Amino acid sequence: MRIHCPHCGPRGHDEFVHHGDAVPQRPQTDATDAAFHDYVYLRDNPAGLYRELWFHAAGCHSWLIVERDTRTHEIRSVTFARGDA
Amino acid sequence: MRYSAFRLFTEALRGNRGWQPAWRDAAPRPAYEAVIVGGGGHGLATAYYLAKVHGLRDIAVLEKGWIGGGNIGRNTTIIRSNYLLPGNTPFYEWSLKLWEGLEQEINYNAMVSQRGVLNLHHNDAQRDANVRRGNAMRLQGVDAELLDAQDVRRMLPFLDFDNARFPIRGGLLQPRGGTVRHDAVAWGYARAADRLGVDIIQNCEVTGFRIQGGAVTGVETTRGPIAARKVGLACAGHSSRVAALAGLKLPIESHVLQAFVTEGLKPLIPGVITFGAGHFYISQSDKGGLVFGGDIDGYNSYAQRGNLATVEDVCEGGMALMPMIGRARLLRSWGGVMDMSMDGSPIIDHTPVEGLYLNAGWCYGGFKATPGSGWCFAHLLARDEPHPVAAAYRLDRFAAGRVIDEKGQGPHPNRH
Numbered sequence: 001m002r003i004h005c006p007h008c009g010p011r012g013h014d015e016f017v018h019h020g021d022a023v024p025q026r027p028q029t030d031a032t033d034a035a036f037h038d039y040v041y042l043r044d045n046p047a048g049l050y051r052e053l054w055f056h057a058a059g060c061h062s063w064l065i066v067e068r069d070t071r072t073h074e075i076r077s078v079t080f081a082r083g084d085a
Numbered sequence: 086m087r088y089s090a091f092r093l094f095t096e097a098l099r100g101n102r103g104w105q106p107a108w109r110d111a112a113p114r115p116a117y118e119a120v121i122v123g124g125g126g127h128g129l130a131t132a133y134y135l136a137k138v139h140g141l142r143d144i145a146v147l148e149k150g151w152i153g154g155g156n157i158g159r160n161t162t163i164i165r166s167n168y169l170l171p172g173n174t175p176f177y178e179w180s181l182k183l184w185e186g187l188e189q190e191i192n193y194n195a196m197v198s199q200r201g202v203l204n205l206h207h208n209d210a211q212r213d214a215n216v217r218r219g220n221a222m223r224l225q226g227v228d229a230e231l232l233d234a235q236d237v238r239r240m241l242p243f244l245d246f247d248n249a250r251f252p253i254r255g256g257l258l259q260p261r262g263g264t265v266r267h268d269a270v271a272w273g274y275a276r277a278a279d280r281l282g283v284d285i286i287q288n289c290e291v292t293g294f295r296i297q298g299g300a301v302t303g304v305e306t307t308r309g310p311i312a313a314r315k316v317g318l319a320c321a322g323h324s325s326r327v328a329a330l331a332g333l334k335l336p337i338e339s340h341v342l343q344a345f346v347t348e349g350l351k352p353l354i355p356g357v358i359t360f361g362a363g364h365f366y367i368s369q370s371d372k373g374g375l376v377f378g379g380d381i382d383g384y385n386s387y388a389q390r391g392n393l394a395t396v397e398d399v400c401e402g403g404m405a406l407m408p409m410i411g412r413a414r415l416l417r418s419w420g421g422v423m424d425m426s427m428d429g430s431p432i433i434d435h436t437p438v439e440g441l442y443l444n445a446g447w448c449y450g451g452f453k454a455t456p457g458s459g460w461c462f463a464h465l466l467a468r469d470e471p472h473p474v475a476a477a478y479r480l481d482r483f484a485a486g487r488v489i490d491e492k493g494q495g496p497h498p499n500r501h
Contacts, residue, residue, distance in 0.1 A: 001392055014394035018384040018499055020338070033484070040496050041336040041427045041483040045325035047387040070339070071387045 004078050007060040015058035022051040022065045022081070047071055053081060088192055107272060108279035113286050116312035117145045119466060120304060121319060122291050122327060124148025126157035126267075126452065127444055128319035129274035129285070130459020131466070133191070136281035138460070139467035144283045145313075147306060149290035153271035156321050159389075159421035160452040161344050161366065161378045163357050165202040165262035166227050169218045172477030172489040173430060174225045177450075179474045180457025181261060187456060193273030195265050196371060201356035202262030205237070205244075205406075207251045211361050215257040222259070230258045241358065244407050251362035251405055262357060264368050264376075270455055294331040300439035301331070317442045317466050319458075322387070322422025324445035331438055335445065336427040336483050338498040340381045341420040342449050343391035345399065347413040349373030358406070365402030367410075375413060377403060381423065381449065383499045391420040423449055428488035429501030433461050434471065434480040442466055443480060448501055 001013040021043055027035040047070055054064045063081035068074065086092070086105055096103050119135060121128045124146045135141045146152075164184050166177035188195055206212045219229035233255040238246060246253045275285055286308070293305035294316070303312035320327045322339045350373050359366040367377035379399035382391045396418065403410045426432065426446030431454065436443050444462045447454060461475035471479070477489055483496075494500040 012394065013384075013392065020385075020497065020499070037484045038334075042334045043325070043336070043338050044329075044334065045338050045385065047323075047326055047339070050385055052385065068384075070385050073386070073388060073392075 001073050001075075003054060003064070003066060003075065005056055005059060005062065005064065006078060006080060007062055008056065011056075011059060015056060016054040016064075017057045019053040019055055022053045049076065088194075107276040108285055111145070111284035111286050113145065113147075113289060113306065113308050113311055114284065115310075116303070117284070118143035118313070119315040119317065120144075120311060120313040121146045121317045122304065123319040123321065124152040124275075124285060124287065125155045125319065125321055126270050126274065126455040127321070127447075127458045127462065128317075129271060129278055130455050131317060131319060131444070131462040132283045133274050133278040133281065134460050134463035135467060136278060136283055139463060141467065142282045144278075145311065146278070146283060146285045147289045147291055147304070147311075148285070148287045151287050152275050152285060153268055156421040156423070156451055157271045157455070158268050159344060159419055160267055160449075161368070161376050162264045162267045162370070162452065163202065163262070163366065163368065164197075164265055164453040165259055165357070166453075167202065167204065167218065167222055167229065167257065167259045167262065168491065169221050170489055170491055171225070173491065174222060174227060175474040176457055176461070176478070177453065178225065178227050179460070180454050183456035183460060184265065185261075187273070191273045191277035193269060193276060195269040195273050197263070197265045199261050199263040200368075202259045202359070203232070203237070203240075203256045203356060204359045205256040205361040206254055207362045208254065212254055215255075219257050228259055228261050230260065232256050232258055240355070243353075243409060244358075245405065248405060256361075264357065264370075266371070267452060274459070291327060291330070294438075294441070296331065296438055301441045315440050315442065315466055317444060317462060319444045319462065321445075321447065321451065322424050324424045324443070328436070328443065328445075331436070331441055333436055333438070337424045337446055338385050339387055340384070340423050340425045340499060341386040341388060341391050342378065342381045342423050343395055343399070343418055343420045344376065344378040345396075345418045346370070346374040346376050346416050348416050350375065350413060360402050360406040363398075363402035363405065365399060365406060367403065367406075374416060375410065381425065381499065387422055389420050389422060391418070423447070423451070425498035425501060427483055427496040427498060428490040429492055429494065430489035431458070431478050432480050433458065433465060433475045433478045435465070436480065
């Protein structure tokens with residue numbers, strides 16, 4: 001599997017560290033325990049298109065959002081996690 | 086038909102014309118008392134113990150493909166109960182005890198071989214961790230022996246003891262651990278369950294649940310609706326997908342784990358060896374192939390195949406442990422989809438939907454747990470209360486802060 005880093009170009013996936021689902025957002029500090037439980041532990045875990053975080057550890061140290069099909073490993077898009085990076 | 090040496094002998098004399106199929110290819114009936122979703126090892130074992138121990142006769146096992154086609158036939162066949170935490174050890178020990186009597190229980194040769202599982206250590210800190218684990222095991226009635234480097238050298242002279250980075254200092258041995266022929270476990274449980282009247286329905290995928298007033302009343306399948314008062318999910322790597330059909334979101338991610346086998350070799354490795362400095366475990370099958378594996382690939386996957394970077398990593402582990410493995414030719418490799426839970430431990434519990442029960446999150450401890458998982462899930466389905474040895478495997482433990490995290494990795498399924 002190759003990930004097309006927007007900064008470094010196409011690289012083998014073993015240069016990157018996988019950090020999981022990019023969809024959950026940290027709740028506000030005054031949110032309920034249930035909201036934090038959902039954020040920390042519960043996952044949609046789709047069989048299909050999945051938005052996930054990868055860190056380019058052996059490259060430019062960018063955090064990336066990769067859209068990938070979990071059934072085929074086909075990558076639809078790669079963008080910087082922070083839009084202005 | 087009961088299997089025995091006498092039967093084998095007489096059938097041989099009659100040209101083996103008297104053998105019958107080991108289980109019926111059942112068609113679904115409109116209603117059952119209990120339906121188990123998933124015809125893998127855990128689902129078949131659950132159905133068997135429901136019928137045998139709890140006396141239920143009206144049971145169906147629904148399998149979307151064919152039985153034994155999933156993780157029960159994709160693992161590295163290791164059984165052991167060398168766990169550290171109190172929530173885990175009694176469960177895996179009960180499972181190992183069931184393995185010890187399994188073949189007589191189900192009248193099927195599963196080739197249960199208690200050839201020992203050895204976890205190596207390579208430095209003082211790992212030795213201390215193994216001492217602690219061994220003591221925890223012995224306090225809970227599990228067998229464990231601490232070996233020093235000389236003991237290991239006598240047992241496994243071919244290891245790379247003086248490796249510059251990872252010298253072998255000793256290991257923790259569980260003599261009662263070992264290997265089992267994994268396909269035979271699925272077939273044996275299927276046959277034994279079938280003999281007790283369980284319908285095993287293959288090519289029957291569950292596509293939805295019938296839920297009324299918060300209680301399950303049946304399932305929708307590709308072979309029509311089936312009514313049931315109790316429905317148990319044992320879907321391994323697809324737990325999230327099936328549970329989502331009932332509106333549930335689980336603390337689980339699906340990941341792929343690879344396994345490998347070499348060409349057949351003469352007897353070389355007496356038991357199971359695990360490398361302590363990387364993640365690598367190996368044993369030798371009765372056919373002679375070296376069966377080994379390592380880490381999961383590390384990213385969510387529903388593909389039953391893995392990536393080359395992991396193949397390289399696993400083989401590097403093997404080379405560091407026993408360099409002669411480099412001479413063996415790799416015959417096959419394959420992948421299975423694991424339901425990796427948020428703390429690395431399984432879930433056997435009720436769900437918020439009445440009558441719907443969940444058996445999931447086995448990570449890559451699923452094979453060794455097969456009999457215990459079936460036993461405890463059947464107990465939960467039949468009596469509506471958790472079995473004492475599986476009482477810690479609750480779905481609400483994440484919200485309640487009672488996680489069972491053997492490796493102390495936190496809520497990151499790809500690190501367990």
